[in-house]
Amino acid sequence: MEVLLIILVVGIVATGLVLAHLHEKKRTTALKGFAEARGLRFSPQVDRSADERFARFAMFRRGHSRRAWNIATGEVQVGDHRSHVETGDFLYKVTSGSGKHRSTKTYRFSYLVLTNPIGRCPETIVRREGFFDRVKGVLGFDDIDFESVEFSRTFHVSSDDKRFAYDLIDQRMMEFLLADPPPAIEFDDDLICVSDGANRWQPERFDRMIDWTGALLERWPKHLQASLSTTEDRS
Numbered sequence: 001m002e003v004l005l006i007i008l009v010v011g012i013v014a015t016g017l018v019l020a021h022l023h024e025k026k027r028t029t030a031l032k033g034f035a036e037a038r039g040l041r042f043s044p045q046v047d048r049s050a051d052e053r054f055a056r057f058a059m060f061r062r063g064h065s066r067r068a069w070n071i072a073t074g075e076v077q078v079g080d081h082r083s084h085v086e087t088g089d090f091l092y093k094v095t096s097g098s099g100k101h102r103s104t105k106t107y108r109f110s111y112l113v114l115t116n117p118i119g120r121c122p123e124t125i126v127r128r129e130g131f132f133d134r135v136k137g138v139l140g141f142d143d144i145d146f147e148s149v150e151f152s153r154t155f156h157v158s159s160d161d162k163r164f165a166y167d168l169i170d171q172r173m174m175e176f177l178l179a180d181p182p183p184a185i186e187f188d189d190d191l192i193c194v195s196d197g198a199n200r201w202q203p204e205r206f207d208r209m210i211d212w213t214g215a216l217l218e219r220w221p222k223h224l225q226a227s228l229s230t231t232e233d234r235s
């Protein structure tokens with residue numbers, strides 16, 4: 001009886017591994033199709049340098065054994081602009097405990113990182129408000145509030161430059177973000193990162209995130225575009 005039970009367990013595990021492999025193969029094929037349709041170069045191979053390339057974004061520096069794969073890179077049309085983009089899947093592991101109680105958990109997420117075609121920006125993060133953000137707000141932690149109560153309740157916004165955040169997120173931008181919330185978006189110098197650092201996207205969502213970012217750039221306030229262009233010219 002014990003032997004049959006062991007065989008059954010082994011069979012279930014083996015089936016699970018085969019199904020997971022087939023799922024990943026199907027995903028890779030779909031992502032390759034997305035990349036080709038956008039005119040991007042695609043590689044399913046593991047790349048262990050992504051955490052260094054995007055080290056400014058905290059999600060890429062978590063844990064250990066960090067690596068990216070299913071990477072698509074190249075120039076695409078993003079709204080009214082041409083921009084260099086990279087999309088991919090990212091993995092990292094977190095080990096906790098010690099001895100017999102030592103355990104390791106694996107995390108995976110998808111990302112879109114692109115060169116900001118408008119100019120260089122102070123570090124600014126816009127993401128959905130969570131329970132711990134509300135608790136921090138009560139305790140006095142920094143979260144930029146806006147005139148729109150609905151927007152402030154829905155999003156957590158932080159920035160190295162509050163004036164920039166207020167200029168960027170005007171009424172038109174608020175309406176756009178509320179109507180079609182991003183997973184999370186971070187501006188830092190010349191890069192924009194779209195990812196919540198927690199979930200992998202369905203293959204079709206990679207395409208949608210490029211279009212969404214283009215729509216965001218089209219709503220970038222004109223006076224802020226002009227000021228960033230002036231700053232770029234002076235540097």
